[in-house]
Amino acid sequence: GQNIDQPTEMTATEGAIVQINCTYQTSGFNGLFWYQQHAGEAPTFLSYNVLDGLEEKGRFSSFLSRSKGYSYLLLKELQMKDSASYLCAVKEGGANNLFFGTGTRLTVIP
């Protein structure tokens, strides 16, 4: 089965950097996704890691360590609009079924 853990809530200050962690235990790991979801809206794709290391995309970066079952999403130069839930999802095996964590609700304060 899957066991995906991420913190429930985090608060950070506008302009700062925040790191959202995700740990997982799964068989047949085949990739990890991060999605952003604003309240009342659909999840939107942020990043996809299948190999170890850091993927950078503008203000957002995502890191993966497969041996440790660990990923993080790094948000730099935080803006008020970054207040949202961030969902970690793991893909198993050859199918495209994603297993989601419960999400981390980030609040950015002035």
Added chain:
Amino acid sequence: DAGITQSPRHKVTETGTPVTLRCHQTENHRYMYWYRQDPGHGLRLIHYSYGVKDTDKGEVSDGYSVSRSKTEDFLLTLESATSSQTSVYFCAISESLDTQYFGPGTRLTVL
């Protein structure tokens, strides 16, 4: 943004009634998915499709059925709605076995 629409966007129904939710895409993507999202559970896969008339069960398929008669449409049916099926339902699509793109969601309340 991927061209995905869901209908209806909101629905209130009574226990025991049948309900059908529709997902429509204009991207001609092969794979389509139905998820539900509940507090404390995250997104959970109900059913998915890997082509016309080809569907399979997901993690929480009991009480749900699906049909895909055309590439662009994926229907989710609750044969006899129960209060435990009150949720937000999201459709997603993908072309290959990687990124999934989500529709706007349907909020369903079963009284």
